[in-house]
Amino acid sequence: MNGMIPGGWNFVVAAYSLTAIVLTIYGVSVIVRLRNEVRRNDE
Amino acid sequence: MKTLHADNNRFPRLPWILLVLGVICLAIGTYIGLFVAPPEMLMGQVQRIMYVHVPTAWNALLALTFAFVCAVMFLFRSDWKWDARMEASIEVGVVLGFLLCCQGSIWAKPTWGVWWDWDPRLTTTAVLIFAFLGILALRKFVEDPVRRAIWSAVATIIASVDVPIVYYSVRWWNSLHQLQSSPSTVSRQFWLPLRMNAFGILFLMTAFIMLRARIASMRLKHELAPPPGVAS
Amino acid sequence: MLIAALRKELLLQWRSRAQFMAVFVFGAAALLLFSFAVGPVAEMLRQFSAGFLWLGLLLSSTLTLAESFHAEMENRAMEGLLLLPANPRALYYGKAIANWLQLVLLGIALVPVMVVLYDAGTTRIGLLILIIALGAAGLSAPGTLYAAMTAQVRSRQTLLPLLLFPLIVPALLASVKATSLIILGDPMSQLRSWIMLLAAFDAIYWSLCGLLFGRVVEE
Numbered sequence: 001m002n003g004m005i006p007g008g009w010n011f012v013v014a015a016y017s018l019t020a021i022v023l024t025i026y027g028v029s030v031i032v033r034l035r036n037e038v039r040r041n042d043e
Numbered sequence: 044m045k046t047l048h049a050d051n052n053r054f055p056r057l058p059w060i061l062l063v064l065g066v067i068c069l070a071i072g073t074y075i076g077l078f079v080a081p082p083e084m085l086m087g088q089v090q091r092i093m094y095v096h097v098p099t100a101w102n103a104l105l106a107l108t109f110a111f112v113c114a115v116m117f118l119f120r121s122d123w124k125w126d127a128r129m130e131a132s133i134e135v136g137v138v139l140g141f142l143l144c145c146q147g148s149i150w151a152k153p154t155w156g157v158w159w160d161w162d163p164r165l166t167t168t169a170v171l172i173f174a175f176l177g178i179l180a181l182r183k184f185v186e187d188p189v190r191r192a193i194w195s196a197v198a199t200i201i202a203s204v205d206v207p208i209v210y211y212s213v214r215w216w217n218s219l220h221q222l223q224s225s226p227s228t229v230s231r232q233f234w235l236p237l238r239m240n241a242f243g244i245l246f247l248m249t250a251f252i253m254l255r256a257r258i259a260s261m262r263l264k265h266e267l268a269p270p271p272g273v274a275s
Numbered sequence: 276m277l278i279a280a281l282r283k284e285l286l287l288q289w290r291s292r293a294q295f296m297a298v299f300v301f302g303a304a305a306l307l308l309f310s311f312a313v314g315p316v317a318e319m320l321r322q323f324s325a326g327f328l329w330l331g332l333l334l335s336s337t338l339t340l341a342e343s344f345h346a347e348m349e350n351r352a353m354e355g356l357l358l359l360p361a362n363p364r365a366l367y368y369g370k371a372i373a374n375w376l377q378l379v380l381l382g383i384a385l386v387p388v389m390v391v392l393y394d395a396g397t398t399r400i401g402l403l404i405l406i407i408a409l410g411a412a413g414l415s416a417p418g419t420l421y422a423a424m425t426a427q428v429r430s431r432q433t434l435l436p437l438l439l440f441p442l443i444v445p446a447l448l449a450s451v452k453a454t455s456l457i458i459l460g461d462p463m464s465q466l467r468s469w470i471m472l473l474a475a476f477d478a479i480y481w482s483l484c485g486l487l488f489g490r491v492v493e494e
Contacts, residue, residue: 008089008153015092015149016073019099022142023069023247026135027062030254037261118490174441181438184428194424197487198438201417204483205442212445212472216452 050264051124051256058250058257065246072098072239080236089153094233096146098241100164102248103143106136107171107203109252114199117192123263124256126192129199130182131255133175135248140172163214170209174202188266276362280369287346288373294342299381302335303388310392317394324395325454329410329447332382337436339377340418343370344426367488371419371481378411379404395458402466406453409473413446414439416480423491449473 076094083090113129116122147165148158159165178198185191288295309327310320320327383404390396397403421438425431453469 008087011149011153012077012088012091015146016077016095018145018149019095019142022138022145023244026138027247027251030251030258033258034254037258040265041261170441170444174438177434177437177441181424181428181434184430184434190427193490193493197420197491198424200487201420201480201483202442204479205445208445208476208479212448215468215472216448 051127051253051260054253058253061246061250061253065243065248065250068239068243068246070243072236072241072243075239076236080233083233086154089150090233092146092150094236094240095244096143096150097237098244099139099143099146100168101241102244103136103139103168105245106132106139106248106252107175107206110136110175110199111203114196114203117196118200123192123267124260126196127259127263128252128256129196130259131252133178133195133199134255135251137172137175137179139244139248140168140175143168144172161213161217163210163217166213166217167206167210170213171202171206174205175199178202188263276365277368280365281372284369284373285376288377291342295339295377295380298335298338299384301338302331302381302385305331305334306385306388306392320393321395322459324389324393325451325458327393328382328385328389328454329451331385332378332411333414333440333443333447335381336378336414336418337432337439339381340374340415340422340439341425341431341435343374343419344422348426363489363492364485366492367419367423367485370423371415371484374419374422375408375412375415378415379408382407382411397458399457403454403457406450406457406470406473409470409477410446410450410453412477413450413473413480414443416477416484417442420484420488420491423488446473446476449476 072094076091080091080094082088110129110132113125113132117125117129144165147162147168151160151162152158178195181198182191182195185194306327309323309330313319313323386403386407418435418439421435425434425438428434449469449472453466453473456466456469
């Protein structure tokens with residue numbers, strides 16, 4: 001037992017993908033809401 | 044109350060530039076963090092999670108600190124743009140905080156064998172998320188814009204003051220059960236991916252807050268506008 | 276000013292003492308339910324008794340706090356009160372102190388229930404009452420402020436606990452820890468630190484909420 005945690009790539013991938021997904025979804029939601037608001041403004 | 048002359052739209056193109064810059068920085072940081080940086084001595088590959096976890100932590104804290112500043116500014120200046128900015132930064136702060144707790148959980152499982160280890164910083168973040176979600180709920184349920192703005196500013200100040208108190212009390216509470224070994228120290232050769240990701244998330248966060256504040260300002264304008272047909 | 280406000284609050288509370296009985300029964304029922312959740316293992320129940328007491332008190336507090344602005348909301352008495360040359364701060368502290376007293380009484384009333392259900396007795400009654408007083412103060416200060424806000428909003432029953440619970444986490448931790456040390460023993464003399472934490476929390480929130488109350492009720 002050399003103290004190193006074996007494997008772990010799945011957790012790393014999970015963390016990075018989650019980060020990307022959450023940031024993307026939130027970003028898209030902000031942009032969509034902004035478009036709706038601008039459209040409402042122009043009416 | 045001052046009229047809504049500042050729509051939070053002073054630099055129309057800036058958020059989009061920041062979005063692109065942010066994605067680029069994150070992409071570079073992720074690439075370096077995943078494929079270039081060597082695995083750490085004790086933690087192995089799992090350490091790589093820190094390259095996103097630490098930047099997310101810095102930015103979540105930054106967003107919520109900014110929310111506190113906006114709350115104070117609003118109470119002193121009664122300027123609507125600060126209310127819009129506060130709403131935006133609370134929302135973004137909650138999203139980043141939620142992300143932070145998930146990342147911390149994913150890090151904890153291979154490291155400690157449990158999904159949650161009551162680390163004071165993560166626990167404080169979890170309590171914070173609930174507190175600020177409550178403030179967002181408060182905003183949803185109060186219809187009068189003036190009251191909504193004042194009350195959520197007051198609630199934000201109260202919640203922000205609580206943050207250090209929660210942190211210290213959880214740390215004390217936990218220290219009796221667990222040796223403190225926090226996932227903090229990152230040695231020098233690992234700084235590059237950390238910094239890249241930090242800037243990446245910073246740019247994204249700033250862009251999100253700017254765009255979200257714009258949405259809030261536009262909605263406020265609708266709410267405060269005189270009804271159609273009223274002679275001006 | 277403050278004395279007048281306080282006197283009015285206490286009178287109102289005395290008049291609605293049937294309500295206090297109902298809340299006490301609610302709290303006692305909660306303590307009973309906790310024991311069903313954990314199971315009839317005497318030693319385990321004793322270990323968690325402090326936690327159960329404070330959870331029970333916390334849940335009951337949402338009832339008393341929500342009620343505390345009930346009188347003002349009927350007949351729009353709030354606006355009338357604020358038109359008087361009285362300080363909103365006096366109104367706040369009057370209500371907060373009255374709520375605090377109610378919670379202290381409730382806490383003390385629940386202690387015998389805790390002793391019986393969880394075999395969690397102690398001889399250090401004075402200290403226990405002190406902790407109850409400090410903990411109740413921690414609940415009462417922000418609770419009264421949020422009760423004032425949510426009294427005027429729909430969905431007030433969900434909004435008040437939603438806002439209050441995350442906020443009082445330090446007070447809850449400290450109160451439970453301190454009560455637990457009194458009941459189960461304090462080999463490392465930690466009691467003092469927890470009491471200090473509670474006192475600090477109380478000092479900060481009693482001043483901060485008093486300061487901010489004026490903005491919350493202004494027109």
